Amino acid sequence: MRLDQVRVELRPRSPWEAMELGNALVRHHAGAIWRPWAAATLPVFVLLNAAAWALDALWLATLAMWWLLPLFDRIVLSVLSRAVFGDPPDTRQALSSLRAGGWRGALGRLGWRRPSPWRSIALPVEQLEGVSGEALARRRAVIVDGIQGHALLLSGVCLLFVLVLFVSLLSLVLMFVPEQLLSESARAMWALLTSEPPRLAQLALNGALWLAISAVEPFHVGAGFGLYLNRRVRIEAWDIEIVLRRMRARLSQAAGLLLALAALPLLAPPAAAQVGQRLQEQREQAAQQAATVEVPGARKAPTLPRVFGQDAVVDDAPFRQAVKRAYEDPLLNRSRTETRWQPRRTPDVPSPAELPGWLGTLGKLVAVLGEFGLWILVGLxxxxxxxxxxxxxxxxxxxxxxxxxxxxxxxxxxxxxxxxxxxxxxxxxxxxxxxxxxxxxxxxxxxxxxxxxxxxxxxxxxxxxxxxxxxxxxxxxxxxxxxxxxxxxxxxxxxxxxxxxxxxxxxxxxxxxxxxxxxxxx
Incomplete structure (x- = not known):
């Protein structure tokens, strides 16, 4: 994975935020997901229903379509994984990725691991990690550990959404029935669907279920992919690795200039030595000028004793006094003194006057009415x-x-x-x-x-x-x-x-x- 080209902000999130990130990716790349999904699932749906029609068992088409969902989930995961680290693939590329790796590990996905509720977070490990055997099992266990509860809840919620959409599509027919005939029509529909329904009714049920699954399943895979990304970020610190890679990229741009500056002494050592010697001479000359004062017709004498006294070298008392006077400045002093006037005797606060007895009785009566007023109203x-x-x-x-x-x-x-x-x-x-x-x-x-x-x-x-x-x-x-x-x-x-x-x-x-x-x- 090329973490330096990631298109989303990878940081540690809560599992709920991670699932929302996956759903946001599905909504943002909806066209790139549902086009190859329809191109792959619709022909399979038609073929399965045609075979089930010939066998006079259309329920087998629904069961087979549901059982093959892990293969079609690879389309959604392929689009999302490429969209996170680059541009999303088009319909042909998504279908080609399904044909390229669709049968790797298919026996386990369509076999003993098909009813697993953690399928949405185990699929990215199988498809994106590029490992197999015991290594795949270990990585799958590490990724699933800690978020299996959220994955189980995600599978249950998606199943409920499929059922709600399926019932809504069936109820949509009843919206066009007049109110006077609604109950009779509902009973007729229930009898039609439960007691030996005709083939066309069974085919309509299969189509409604396929629409409901096609609307919900990409969000199931997207939320699982979000949980997978968040788990990898927490385990392998992808967010820190991304920051370090970006820092390395910025430093690599200035590496050439740093190398050139470091190579100057090696390229011209005599000239560099001369430049250093000249700089040292200039610093010594500046120091001598600062310590002496030129007087016309007299010798140059040091001026430091005039400032700090004759014993400036061994006695720093004048310097301490100068520092003390500097700190006495109000602008540099952090502490201040405030003076306030207070009375010597605190006046006595008069105690509140006692309430009259009738007012206390009235207050108790109001309290009783407020406490038992609801029961009195219910009794009335x-x-x-x-x-x-x-x-x-x-x-x-x-x-x-x-x-x-x-x-x-x-x-x-x-x-x-x-x-x-x-x-x-x-x-x-x-x-x-x-x-x-x-x-x-x-x-x-x-x-x-x-x-x-x-x-x-x-x-x-x-x-x-x-x-x-x-x-x-x-x-x-x-x-x-x-x-x-x-x-x-x-x-x-x-x-x-x-x-x-x-x-x-x-x-x-x-x-x-x-x-x-x-x-x-x-």
């Missing part, structure tokens, strides 16, 4: 519910006794405030011929709801919606009665909300059907 709610149980208890109980006939349940749009007419079919036909079709359909809908509720023996809440009435009608034992009631609900919804009225033939057919089912007089 329970008492109110017990006092009004006669009103809401029949609605909460699904099999409560039906109310008396003098207080019928009104559902939907009420036609008249009084009870239903004795001859409901004749009254509905009269309203239809008088040019009031909406009133006629409302009367039929109300009568159908009351007849349905009376037949199954329940009491519907006032203002029950059409969907609630449909759910309640499923308790009718006769399937024909349920279909007739569902037909009435659909006709009423189209008339009430879409302004789509049936023609006279459909109205007569509906009226005859309902009169026959619910015993109305024609």
């Amino acid at each position: 709610l329970a008492l109110g519910a017990a006092l009004t149980a006669k009103r809401w208890l029949p609605w909460m109980r699904g099999a409560a006794a039906r109310r008396a006939q003098d207080s019928p349940v009104e559902v939907g749009e009420a036609v008249e405030p009084e009870h239903l007419p004795r001859n409901l079919a004749a009254e509905a036909r009269r309203l239809w011929h008088e040019g009031r079709p909406r009133r006629a359909l409302a009367l039929l809908y109300r009568g159908s709801v009351e007849a349905m509720a009376a037949r199954i023996g329940i009491a519907l809440v006032p203002g029950a919606t059409e969907a609630e009435c449909l759910r309640a009608s499923r308790r009718m034992p006769d399937a024909t009665d349920r279909e007739s009631f569902a037909r009435m609900v659909r006709v009423w919804q189209l008339a009430a909300y879409a302004q789509r009225l049936p023609d006279e033939a459909d109205f007569e057919s509906l009226l005859s059907d309902l009169s026959l089912r619910f015993g109305w007089a024609g």
Whole structure:
């Protein structure tokens, strides 16, 4: 591995950060990963399903596709490993790497090590280390040790994501089913998938599972590769090695200049000696000029005794005094003295006055209410519910006794405030011929709801919606009665909300059907 050309920041991370690094690499190089993945897995998926179709066992195609995943994982790992240390390969290069080393160690990956939950972190050791035999086993054990718990959790989470995506793809079909037919459609789909499903349904299931695995498996491999990189960084100190290599590269650029400077004395030793002797003479001359002062007409005398005294060589007292005076400067002194005024006697703080007794009693009462107020509120709610149980208890109980006939349940749009007419079919036909079709359909809908509720023996809440009435009608034992009631609900919804009225033939057919089912007089 060429650590000096790494494209990511290699440093010790927590296992969660390492897995996020791998997922970030997968997202950044998504095109370079999924193109060769689709090019490699899609033909194999088609061939396996064709063979399973001929054997009339399409479940074998799903099992074989899942079992061959370690071979396809090499594509993702090849792209990520090259992208970390350079440019990612194109589709042809990724597929060629699969053909070049795809069968090395395939017996173990597809054999006894296939169910291993640590497959995502063991695969980089097998593919990138370039060792085999006992050395490979030792390196695999060293890399896996310490992160096997995170790898196990990673495998479980990826499996759950595959199941969620698979169920979501199946549920996507139910999103286009009307709400009234949702439960029946769901039961039909479940029966279709569980009790001898046809081949096309099995093929659709295989395709949905292949899409779910193709969406999740690259992230599984990428997170495992992130754990592998982090483990190598912690064991072999890759981050320190990268810093040292970069330092060596910077020093190698200045090595030529350093060698040239070091070789100058060797190239011209006489000239170098002359230059050194000249520099020494110049330093001695400067020192003599600093120690003497020229006086016209007099000898040059040293000036140091004038500054430090005649005994400057053996007595340094003047120098110490100069240092002392320098430290007495306020700008150089670190310590300072502050003066503050304080009173000699501290005033006595008056003690707080005692609260009156009634105020203390009021505080205790508020504390008790705050402590037990919630229980008091719960008790009041329970008492109110017990006092009004006669009103809401029949609605909460699904099999409560039906109310008396003098207080019928009104559902939907009420036609008249009084009870239903004795001859409901004749009254509905009269309203239809008088040019009031909406009133006629409302009367039929109300009568159908009351007849349905009376037949199954329940009491519907006032203002029950059409969907609630449909759910309640499923308790009718006769399937024909349920279909007739569902037909009435659909006709009423189209008339009430879409302004789509049936023609006279459909109205007569509906009226005859309902009169026959619910015993109305024609």
